[in-house]
Structures are given as structure tokens and as C-alpha cells.
Amino acid sequence: MSGGPAARRNPGDSPWGGVSPFSIKTKLGALVVISVLITTGLSVIAVHTKTELRFITVFSMIATLLITQFVAHSLTAPLDEMTAVARSISQGDYTRRTRENRRDELGDLAVTINAMADELEAQDSQRKELVANVSHELRTPIAGLRAVLENIVDGVTQADPETMRTALKQTERLGRLVETLLDLSRLDNGVVPLKQRRFEVWPYLSGVLKEANMVASVRAGIATGSGSHTRTDVHLHLDVHPPELTAHADPERIHQVVANLIDNAVKHSPPHGRVTVKARRGSLPESLELEVLDEGPGIPKSEWHRVFERFNRGSAKRPQGPGSDGGTGLGLAIARWAVDLHGGRIGVAESERGCRILVTLPGLSSVPS
Numbered sequence: 218m219s220g221g222p223a224a225r226r227n228p229g230d231s232p233w234g235g236v237s238p239f240s241i242k243t244k245l246g247a248l249v250v251i252s253v254l255i256t257t258g259l260s261v262i263a264v265h266t267k268t269e270l271r272f273i274t275v276f277s278m279i280a281t282l283l284i285t286q287f288v289a290h291s292l293t294a295p296l297d298e299m300t301a302v303a304r305s306i307s308q309g310d311y312t313r314r315t316r317e318n319r320r321d322e323l324g325d326l327a328v329t330i331n332a333m334a335d336e337l338e339a340q341d342s343q344r345k346e347l348v349a350n351v352s353h354e355l356r357t358p359i360a361g362l363r364a365v366l367e368n369i370v371d372g373v374t375q376a377d378p379e380t381m382r383t384a385l386k387q388t389e390r391l392g393r394l395v396e397t398l399l400d401l402s403r404l405d406n407g408v409v410p411l412k413q414r415r416f417e418v419w420p421y422l423s424g425v426l427k428e429a430n431m432v433a434s435v436r437a438g439i440a441t442g443s444g445s446h447t448r449t450d451v452h453l454h455l456d457v458h459p460p461e462l463t464a465h466a467d468p469e470r471i472h473q474v475v476a477n478l479i480d481n482a483v484k485h486s487p488p489h490g491r492v493t494v495k496a497r498r499g500s501l502p503e504s505l506e507l508e509v510l511d512e513g514p515g516i517p518k519s520e521w522h523r524v525f526e527r528f529n530r531g532s533a534k535r536p537q538g539p540g541s542d543g544g545t546g547l548g549l550a551i552a553r554w555a556v557d558l559h560g561g562r563i564g565v566a567e568s569e570r571g572c573r574i575l576v577t578l579p580g581l582s583s584v585p586s
Contacts, residue, residue: 245288248284248285248288251284252280252281252284252285255277255280255281255284256277256281259273259276259277259280260273292323295315295316295319295323295327296323298315298316299315299323299326299327299330301313302314302315302330302334303330306330306333306334306337309341311334311337311338311341312338313334314330314331314334315327315330315331317331353548353551355391355395357428357476358387358388358390358391359391361383361387361428361431362384362387362388362391364431365380365383365384365387366384368380383431390472411467411470411558411559412467412469413465413466413467413559414465414466414467414468415463415464415465415503416463416464416465416466416468417461417462417463418457418462418463418464418496418505419455419457419460419461419462419496421468421471422455422457422475422494422496423455425472425475425476425479426453426455426479426494428476429453429476429479429480429483430449430453450488450489450490451483451486451489451490451491451492452489452490452491452492453479453483453492453494454491454492454493454494455493455494455496456493456494456495456496457495457496458495458496458497459498462496462497462498462505463503464496464503464504464505464578464580465502465503465504465580465581466505466559466578466580467558467559470555470558470559471555471578473551473552473555474507474552474555474556474563474576475494475507475509477548477549477551477552478494478509478548478549478552478574478576479492479494479509480548481548481549482509482510482511482513482572482574483511485511485513485514485571485572486511486512486513486571487512487513490511490512490513491511491512492509492510492511492512493508493509493510493511494507494508494509495507495508495509495510496508499577499578499579499580501579501580501581502580502581503580503581504577504578504579504580504581505576505577505578505580506575506576506577506578507575507576507577507578508566508573508574508575508576509573509574509576510568510571510572510573510574511571511572512570512571513571513572514571515568515570515571515572516565516572521564521565524549524565525549525550525552525553525563525564526550552576556576556578559578559579560579561576561577561578561579562575562576562577563575563576563577
């Protein structure tokens with residue numbers, strides 16, 4: 218993209234306060250004045266040198282045409298470029314930009330076109346992210362519900378109240394996710410509402426881990442190519458201290474964070490490895506510190522700043538263990554998005570072994586929704 222000081226000017230603003238000395242009106246006025254001066258000068262020369270008037274007329278016309286051609290080219294060339302860029306934008310290519318190296322009305326028009334292209338590119342990126350988030354987040358409850366129903370149909374389990382409650386829980390989560398993802402369409406004002414409440418951490422995280430185990434089990438027998446792990450050999454361990462720990466946050470958003478971090482940790486765990494989810498009280502009221510630690514190869518420090526970028530899948534050629542794949546590179550980006558909504562922090566932390574992701578949620582001091 219081209220951009221610089223000119224790109225930060227507001228369209229229509231002139232740094233000269235009024236009419237710019239480089240404006241098109243000024244250039245056209247200067248063209249007329251120069252043409253008159255040339256004609257007058259040649260006429261004076263003709264009087265003093267007794268040159269025939271027809272020669273003076275021809276010379277005057279040639280000089281005027283050359284100057285007019287130069288000015289016309291300086292005006293039409295950027296217009297041709299802007300037309301080509303506008304045509305590309307209309308066809309869905311939002312990457313092209315026009316040069317903003319002019320100080321006239323065409324320069325202001327170039328700034329406006331580039332600003333429009335930036336806005337359209339941002340909206341197109343948000344639309345693609347919305348589709349990706351919908352696909353990624355709906356996959357887990359759908360897979361869990363499918364697992365329960367297939368087990369009932371195949372006779373593996375009975376349709377007892379406990380099994381049906383599990384199916385109902387997945388259906389309810391699916392409904393809540395649909396409502397949550399619909400909130401993403403309200404990003405015009407840059408605010409996504411949070412439904413924060415106080416909840417007990419141990420039973421909440423225990424349910425998240427149980428769901429992760431259940432979904433992994435059914436995926437092990439289904440080749441979906443979804444990018445989610447199918448590891449059943451990795452042990453999930455929960456460590457909450459104190460046991461009665463409570464936190465204040467949006468449970469649905471935190472579910473997104475923990476589920477995606479577990480999914481990523483399991484993918485990169487060695488065979489029969491261990492993934493530990495730790496929860497501790499933060500420094501502020503109802504704040505929470507979460508850690509997800511695996512026993513995999515870890516992440517080089519040089520890549521720590523890129524871990525949470527969308528579609529980043531790291532430098533490893535393939536995750537460890539059977540049934541793992543590279544994924545889509547969306548999980549950690551979604552986790553960061555959910556943590557940012559709470560005004561919290563997420564990042565890679567020092568660890569003697571494997572990868573350690575640290576999440577800090579501010580609790581009652583979080584930003585208002």
C-alpha cells in the first residue's frame with residue numbers, strides 16, 4: 218500500500234488554508250497568462266525585428282499548444298490511474314492504491330479513493346473473519362451433539378436422562394454461540410457486548426475439560442478434516458487453587474479461550490502427554506489468572522509475538538502425535554480476541570518444558586461492556 222503524510226490528510230483539506238497555489242484553477246489561470254505573455258512577447262519581437270506576423274502567429278500557436286499539452290497530461294494521467302484503481306475496487310480488489318504526491322484537487326481525490334479502499338478492505342477482512350469464527354466456533358458443540366446422538370442410534374448408550382442432559386447442554390451452547398456470533402455483526406461501533414457474571418471456577422473448568430475429552434473421542438472416529446485435534450491419548454489435568462475460587466467474566470467468552478488453548482496444547486503434545494490447566498486468584502477482586510501448559514516442543518521466543526496472529530500455524534512442520542494436523546490457525550487468534558474484550562492479557566510465558574500460555578482477566582475492574 219502507498220501511504221505517508223498525504224494519506225493522513227482529510228479529503229478536501231488544503232494545507233494552504235484557502236485555494237492551494239498548486240490547484241487546478243491556478244494552473245489553468247497560469248496557462249492563460251503564459252499564453253498571453255508568449256503571444257505578446259513574440260509580437261514585440263516581431264515589431265522590433267520586422268518579422269512577418271504569420272511567423273509570429275505560428276510560433277505562438279506552437280508554444281501555446283506545447284504548454285497546453287503538458288498541463289493536460291499532468292491532469293489526465295492521474296485521472297487514468299484513479300479510473301483503473303476504482304475499476305479494480307469495483308471488481309473486489311481492495312489492495313490497489315493511487316499515488317498521493319499532488320497538492321491539488323486531484324491529490325485530495327486520491328486521498329479520498331485510498332481512504333475508501335482502506336475502509337472497504339477492512340470491512341471485507343471483518344466479513345471473512347466473521348465467517349471463519351462462525352465455522353470454527355460452531356464445530357465443537359455440533360461435534361459433541363453428534364457424538365451423543367450417534368452413540369444413542371448405534372446402541373452404545375441409552376437415551377437416559379443423563380445422556381439427554383448432555384445433548385441438551387450441547388444444544389443450549391450451540392444456541393448461545395449463534396447469539397454470540399451474531400453480535401459480531403454489530404462491530405460498526407467497535408463494541409461487542411459482554412455478559413459478565415460471577416461463577417465458580419472449578420466446576421466451570423471441569424465442564425470445559427470434560428467436553429474437550431468427549432469431542433476428541435468422537436472426532437477420533439470421524440475424518441472431518443476440520444483442523445481440530447483427534448487425540449485421545451493426552452491426559453487433561455485441572456489445577457484450581459483455592460478450590461472455592463470464583464471469577465467475574467463472561468463464561469461463554471472464557472469457554473472460547475480455554476477450549477481453544479486446550480485444543481492447541483493437545484495437538485502439540487507428545488504421545489501420552491499431559492496438558493495442565495491452572496487457575497489462580499489474581500491481584501484484583503474477582504480477577505483470574507489461567508495457565509495452559511503442555512509438554513510439547515514449545516514455541517521459540519522469536520515467534521512469541523506471532524503466536525496469536527490469524528492463520529499463523531508456527532514453524533513446526535506438523536504437530537506431534539497421531540490424529541493431529543496443522544489446524545486453521547484461528548484458535549489462538551479467537552482466544553486473544555475474547556481476552557481483549559475483557560480488557561485482559563494473553564501471551565506466551567517462560568516454561569522449562571513445552572508451551573505455557575498465560576491469561577490474566579481483570580475481574581471487576583474489566584472494561585465496561
